[in-house]
Amino acid sequence: MKWKVKEVAELVGVSVRALHHYDEIGLLTPTETMESGYRLYSEENLETLQQILFFKELGFPLKEIKTMLNNPSYDRKEALVLQRKMLVEKRGRIDQMIETIDKTIKHMEGEIHMTNEERFKGIQFTSNPYEEEARKRWGNESVDEANKKLQSLTKDEQHELSEKWDTIFKKLASLRKQSPESEEAQAAIKEWYDLLNNNFGQYTLEAFRGLGQMYIQDERFTKNIDQYGEGLAAFMSEAMTVFANKQNKS
Known part of the structure; x- marks a missing residue:
């Protein structure tokens, strides 16, 4: 089964403009383009789009996502496992920050007393180790350069x-x-x-x-x-x- 760009946009919840942009930069190229000009997306395209959106949610720039997806050693199942770990870590940080906000409100209202350590609990500026692993595993710049040369x-x-x-x-x-x-x-x-x-x-x-x-x-x-x-x-x-x-x- 193939899907038109508007159908993919409605299915996934992204804009048609975003899909066109992904196509223009070589991140997600539809499997087929009809004589009428309609782009047709395959099941494999949808799998790739899922990967793109997971990485995007995790803060990866589109250029880095393209580099990783084009890496010869890229493995979708391995990526999903890493993405899950990153999302669980992100969820943990968000839950901790929500708890800190709730405590801060109670502190402001005089219900509890917060220490300075508690005030900043959950606010982290250190990088996610799983994110570093993903970049190291598939984000090799030499691969990006190789793909540029191939595409030319x-x-x-x-x-x-x-x-x-x-x-x-x-x-x-x-x-x-x-x-x-x-x-x-x-x-x-x-x-x-x-x-x-x-x-x-x-x-x-x-x-x-x-x-x-x-x-x-x-x-x-x-x-x-x-x-x-x-x-x-x-x-x-x-x-x-x-x-x-x-x-x-x-």
């Missing part, structure tokens, strides 16, 4: 890049039974290193090594990479470490 490519250029990506992964998959230190493996890993640097921003050798570690530490990366061949993520991780170490010595 034409469809033909994006298709060409996708084919290069696919070719390198298939080549590495065919080599995964060899030693990661082998000449062929290192040549293929250099192709991967060059593709990343030419298309996704500047990767230092340390960042490249760290990316390889993420391939085996984050099960979502492992699962996606191992679609090309079981054990490929571990092979690439080790080959990337070998490559970075060799380049540092040269």
Whole structure:
């Protein structure tokens, strides 16, 4: 089922103008646009919109929300768990401030006496640890820069890049039974290193090594990479470490 922009606005309780703005900045692009010009939103669009509105309620700027949603390691279920923790924390702070306000009114009316400590109970300026976790997990600026570069490519250029990506992964998959230190493996890993640097921003050798570690530490990366061949993520991780170490010595 697809929904028109007015239907989504009425369903969710946001303005049509807001939805148009999300589309303009590339935060939420409708799945389909009809010849008549009507934007059509899919079920997946609604799921993304829910995420946007939760993060917005929690005080995240739209630019940061876009960065997180575009992060390759973004996981909606993990985000929902974090959003729930942030909202529970926010609810606790609000409940505490309401209690402080009630006590302050009673203090002003002479019913109770408040200490200075009680007067400011619940008013916090420290950041929410779960918010910091969300920003750290998905708010990498380098990802935002990479997405900017990708969005600047034409469809033909994006298709060409996708084919290069696919070719390198298939080549590495065919080599995964060899030693990661082998000449062929290192040549293929250099192709991967060059593709990343030419298309996704500047990767230092340390960042490249760290990316390889993420391939085996984050099960979502492992699962996606191992679609090309079981054990490929571990092979690439080790080959990337070998490559970075060799380049540092040269």
